[in-house]
Amino acid sequence: MEAVMNNVTIEKAKTSKIKDVDFDNLSFGSIYTDHMLVCDYKNGQWQAPKVVPYQPITLDPSSKIFHYGQSIFEGMKAYKDESGSVWLFRPLENFKRLNKSAKRMAMPELPESYFMDGLTTLLHVDSDWIPQNAGSSLYIRPFMFASGNGFHASPADEYKFIICCAPSGSYFSGKVKVLIEKQYSRAANGGVGFAKTGGNYAGQFYPTRLAAEKGYQQVIWTDDNNHEFIEEAGAMNVFVRINDTLLTAPTNDRILDGITRKSILDIAEDEGIKTEIRKVSVKEVVDAAKNGSLKEMFGAGTAAVVSPISAFGYEGVDYDLPELKDSYASLLKKRITDIQYNRAEDKFGWRHEVV
Ligand SMILES: *Cc1c(COP(=O)(O)O)cnc(C)c1O
Numbered sequence: 001m002e003a004v005m006n007n008v009t010i011e012k013a014k015t016s017k018i019k020d021v022d023f024d025n026l027s028f029g030s031i032y033t034d035h036m037l038v039c040d041y042k043n044g045q046w047q048a049p050k051v052v053p054y055q056p057i058t059l060d061p062s063s064k065i066f067h068y069g070q071s072i073f074e075g076m077k078a079y080k081d082e083s084g085s086v087w088l089f090r091p092l093e094n095f096k097r098l099n100k101s102a103k104r105m106a107m108p109e110l111p112e113s114y115f116m117d118g119l120t121t122l123l124h125v126d127s128d129w130i131p132q133n134a135g136s137s138l139y140i141r142p143f144m145f146a147s148g149n150g151f152h153a154s155p156a157d158e159y160k161f162i163i164c165c166a167p168s169g170s171y172f173s174g175k176v177k178v179l180i181e182k183q184y185s186r187a188a189n190g191g192v193g194f195a196k197t198g199g200n201y202a203g204q205f206y207p208t209r210l211a212a213e214k215g216y217q218q219v220i221w222t223d224d225n226n227h228e229f230i231e232e233a234g235a236m237n238v239f240v241r242i243n244d245t246l247l248t249a250p251t252n253d254r255i256l257d258g259i260t261r262k263s264i265l266d267i268a269e270d271e272g273i274k275t276e277i278r279k280v281s282v283k284e285v286v287d288a289a290k291n292g293s294l295k296e297m298f299g300a301g302t303a304a305v306v307s308p309i310s311a312f313g314y315e316g317v318d319y320d321l322p323e324l325k326d327s328y329a330s331l332l333k334k335r336i337t338d339i340q341y342n343r344a345e346d347k348f349g350w351r352h353e354v355v
Contacts, residue, residue, distance in 0.1 A: 007048065011052045026169035032054050033054065036052060036165075037122045038162050051121055057162075062149035068156075072102055073142065078123055087342055098115070104194070105192070129165065133169075142162070143161070171305075177311045178219065178234075178311075180312055187254035189253060190253060194254070229280060229281050236260075240296070250278065264300055296321060298328075308329045
């Protein structure tokens with residue numbers, strides 16, 4: 001049976017897997033809803049998006065994704081409030097960033113209506129999968145890759161855009177200990193660090209594994225030039241609080257322009273917290289840790305929202321951060337999640353109802 005909604009055709013799954021899901025004990029991003037959105041690019045244009053049952057995809061071994069890594073993604077969440085209404089958080093920012101990543105990777109840009117109508121139709125079909133428990137949400141993974149084939153090292157002529165969803169609990173449990181990286185780099189000037197492309201993450205796994213062997217859960221990436229300035233925390237933007245000022249690096253072609261990052265900056269300003277967007281040197285952070293003015297460090301991203309850092313390692317020395325009762329991290333996390341879950345007024349106009 002096929003239905004149509006928002007110009008998106010819907011092919012329903014014959015059976016649902018939802019009965020097997022324990023919504024009280026959700027992990028992060030490891031079970032998937034009954035449906036997915038698929039949109040193919042061929043003959044120079046995007047074909048109409050379709051909602052179909054979640055299923056494997058078949059690709060030629062010569063598909064360019066396997067050889068040249070044209071692959072980009074986004075990460076978003078859908079939130080269900082107490083009355084059962086469903087909300088997205090600044091979804092057009094994800095859409096715009098997807099196309100920014102696509103452009104950098106020589107992939108075709110997607111029309112806004114395909115993204116938004118496709119996503120909202122998928123959320124309608126799988127709305128029962130959006131968890132209502134505190135801290136839980138539906139993690140949404142839009143992604144695009146080169147499905148066209150050929151060993152010639154050039155952009156593919158066919159692509160797939162897919163959205164899959166995973167009901168999820170919270171991402172990190174507890175505070176993390178991080179290592180400030182002095183040898184490896186995540187991104188370089190003129191490179192692809194600002195794009196959400198798969199290779200950026202593949203390149204992080206090995207240094208992160210080395211850090212894990214030394215007892216650190218994450219790596220703080222520094223600039224590729226002299227490893228002098230801190231840039232990102234794993235796959236999150238990074239904030240540092242020295243005394244009562246909240247610092248974060250300006251975005252550039254090495255740093256991903258996080259939606260959580262910019263929302264936190266706006267909320268902090270609204271709270272009267274002094275913020276500075278500027279280069280933050282490792283020396284400044286180490287000195288602040290030594291003289292007691294370093295109060296907090298945390299990562300910021302959609303998955304974990306805010307991920308507090310308990311300690312950092314640098315040049316063989318570990319520096320502990322204080323345990324604060326009234327941390328900026330917890331205040332900012334509460335304010336942003338209260339907006340996301342429709343528990344507070346949204347003076348910024350960030351919430352987007354899925355109707
Ligand atoms: C996705 C991502 C972030 C966070 O972006 P959000 O829009 O806040 O989710 C930060 N850094 C990197 C490297 C990322 O991939």
